[in-house]
Amino acid sequence: MNVCPLCNGLRRVTVYCSSCRQPMEDQGKVTDYFDDYSPYMDADMMKQFDGYARTYTNHECVHLFYCPRCQAEEVRFIQE
Numbered sequence: 261m262n263v264c265p266l267c268n269g270l271r272r273v274t275v276y277c278s279s280c281r282q283p284m285e286d287q288g289k290v291t292d293y294f295d296d297y298s299p300y301m302d303a304d305m306m307k308q309f310d311g312y313a314r315t316y317t318n319h320e321c322v323h324l325f326y327c328p329r330c331q332a333e334e335v336r337f338i339q340e
Contacts, residue, residue: 262340264289264303264321275336277327284325290335291322312337 265271266286275284291306292299298306307316315322319340326333 261304262319264323264338264340266323266338267303267321273336273338275325275334277330277332278334279332280327280330282327282329284327284332284334287324287326287333289321290324293324 263270266273267289273286275286276282277284289299289303289306291301291303291310294306294309303321304316310322312320312322314320315337318337320337321340323336323338324333325336
C-alpha cells in the first residue's frame with residue numbers, strides 16, 4: 261500500500277499561487293470535500309470517484325491548495 265507523504269506528515273511541499281506568487285496552504289485531499297463521510301472512507305476506493313482517471317494507477321493523491329491572499333484554489337497531484 262502506498263501512502264501520501266503530505267497526508268501522513270512525512271514531507272512538506274511549498275506551492276506558490278499561479279496568480280499572485282504567494283505561498284499556498286494545503287487544504288488536504290480533494291476527496292475529503294465530497295460529503296460528510298468522505299474523510300473516513302478508504303483512500304484507494306475514493307480514487308475511483310475523484311474525477312481523475314489515473315490517480316489510482318499512478319499512485320497519486322490529489323490535494324487542494326488555497327491562497328489566503330487572492331483566494332485562488334489549485335489542485336496538485338502528489339506522488340505516493
